[in-house]
Ligand code: SF4
């Protein structure tokens with residue numbers, strides 16, 4: 186245990202220190218906002234992978250916890266209604282992705298009648314891994330940090346991967362956001378118990394609860410709760426952005442590097458966001474599917490910053506009203522954090538499984554500066570947690586030299602925004618990388634499809650030839 | 656509600672949605688602020704005439720940038736203040752008695768030939784102020800090598816060491832700047848303060864200045880001279896903190912910056928001890944400037960999770 190004693194907070198190389206703006210958010214405890222008035226919208230695609238198929242139609246009566254979207258295949262999880270009420274419509278609705286997604290719209294009857302079979306705790310200690318994973322999938326759990334990767338897929342890396350570390354990501358490095366922090370100090374027991382469930386899936390693994398060192402209350406609370414747990418270690422991390430990135434976490438805690446193009450499981454790690462772990466806890470020990478999440482509402486244009494616990498499907502507009510409404514001049518709406526979140530066209534979007542925060546920026550906060558020529562200052566190089574050369578990639582992307590872009594590892598960019606944040610010339614670095622990566626992966630996909638089509642055509646010919654010969 | 660939605664256009668842009676407040680202009684202003692103590696000292700030390708040199712260099716730099724960009728129909732970038740910095744640095748690297756017209760021509764040369772012809776800020780591969788200084792040294796060598804304090808001509812300490820003629824000033828005088836030399840280079844103390852300010856503010860990092868100065872210090876003793884005296888005289892302090900750290904013409908990577916600092920130190924010491932010139936700071940930095948693209952290439956950082964492609 187001497188690792189504890191003379192361990193400075195661990196970290197990774199690179200990264201930045203943006204102002205964290207958490208004074209206004211971290212101090213407020215989680216407020217329940219559990220009786221939404223406006224209609225709830227449940228997009229059928231809240232995860233990576235095939236969208237769900239709606240199982241209800243206009244006019245149907247639904248109950249809380251009822252499956253309203255059926256998963257399509259293994260990479261997919263169901264969507265549950267978080268209220269009881271009547272299906273008003275099933276149609277494409279705008280979501281925080283900026284696209285219209287097929288959604289079930291439910292009018293809340295405020296009864297919250299539950300579907301049968303809820304509130305059943307599972308005796309997970311006597312369940313097989315397959316059974317546990319099935320419950321997790323059926324509970325609709327996805328990574329709640331934003332990407333929306335189905336949790337049961339992440340938790341099932343395959344027998345050839347030896348998992349020796351399960352990391353709970355409590356490093357909420359995005360400025361403004363405080364939902365994970367509040368969760369860690371308000372429901373710490375659930376985090377620990379949820380982790381224990383995951384640890385049962387990986388008997389070889391140690392559990393790590395990773396928290397940045399600017400959250401001492403969360404750290405000491407977690408340490409207190411895990412004393413005597415010899416499979417769980419609480420790790421203090423240096424406060425730095427993007428400390429909560431999967432690759433940076435793994436590097437900081439274990440000194441390992443996820444190979445380029447690989448997954449954490451390739452180096453024996455499973456990383457889950459703290460809120461996801463609590464969702465797993467609730468699924469297994471309370472028998473409840475994923476129906477709620479914690480959302481931070483902040484920014485200069487909203488009356489008060491709040492961290493709400495809300496029913497998934499709740500309208501963002503309603504939440505903003507609950508936080509006191511828009512008081513300042515609203516210039517930009519962001520779903521997620523300021524470093525990696527998505528700008529929104531309006532407030533009429535629902536809270537989904539991946540909505541960690543909604544930021545409402547005034548024109549002053551929405552400062553992006555005037556782009557000017559690169560002065561080769563090297564700040565972007567020092568900031569990049571992947572150790573890329575952002576100013577070179579920027580040039581390649583602007584000149585559409587995609588081969589060079591790939592050669593200099595542009596595809597490894599995690600789009601963290603650090604380089605663009607520090608750039609004094611205000612160059613749109615991350616922005617061009619996102620576009621470049623998309624173009625290249627689209628191209629790759631098209632190539633693969635073409636190759637497959639060609640192979641299929643050749644195979645068909647082969648089959649046809651002997652037949653004709655006969 | 657829907658109407659309101661359609662009327663309001665919120666700002667849509669790709670993340671990140673926050674940017675640091677630091678801009679090219681703010682950096683340039685801070686560099687000038689860091690140079691200010693040494694510049695003020697130079698006015699006191701050499702007399703008010705040097706103000707004319709500052710004005711000539713800075714004015715000419717900004718004006719030539721403006722004229723060039725007007726003539727070539729480019730965006731005018733004088734607001735980024737980089738031309739002002741170039742002018743100020745050039746002035747500080749000229750002898751106090753330099754004719755004003757030479758200062759004007761030199762400064763225009765720095766901006767047009769060295770900076771703008773190569774594509775403007777960020778694109779030039781040699782430090783504009785230093786290149787202009789060398790151009791002036793070649794063109795008007797006697798005006799560029801005669802130094803005077805309060806109108807009385809006096810040799811610089813490095814010249815005294817080289818020729819062996821004259822009385823060397825004390826170490827303390829050299830530290831404070833009470834010696835002969837170029838306008839802005841004499842006060843090691845104030846340049847050090849300015850340099851430390853830039854390091855603390857995160858404008859430059861410590862690698863180039865520290866390795867440069869240490870190399871000259873150590874090699875001074877190795878070559879049988881007074882190392883401490885070496886680092887306090889000549890253009891070393893202004894060169895190490897303000898010229899060798901020039902963003903555009905120094906390496907981007909940390910490893911590369913070590914190479915830059917040590918390389919500059921090495922060449923400076925060799926020129927000073929064995930070369931024909933008493934001073935080697937400008938040449939060494941320029942030589943290393945030329946190497947920078949190569950240094951950047953060989954010091955590319957190993958990326959996170961890089962997979963060795965064995966062929
Ligand atoms: S931070 Fe901006 S100005 Fe500096 S090197 Fe990178 S791209 Fe160029």
Ligand code: SF4
Nearest residue numbers: 569598599601602604
């Ligand atoms: S956005 Fe990409 S290039 Fe920029 S710092 Fe992050 S990983 Fe590096």
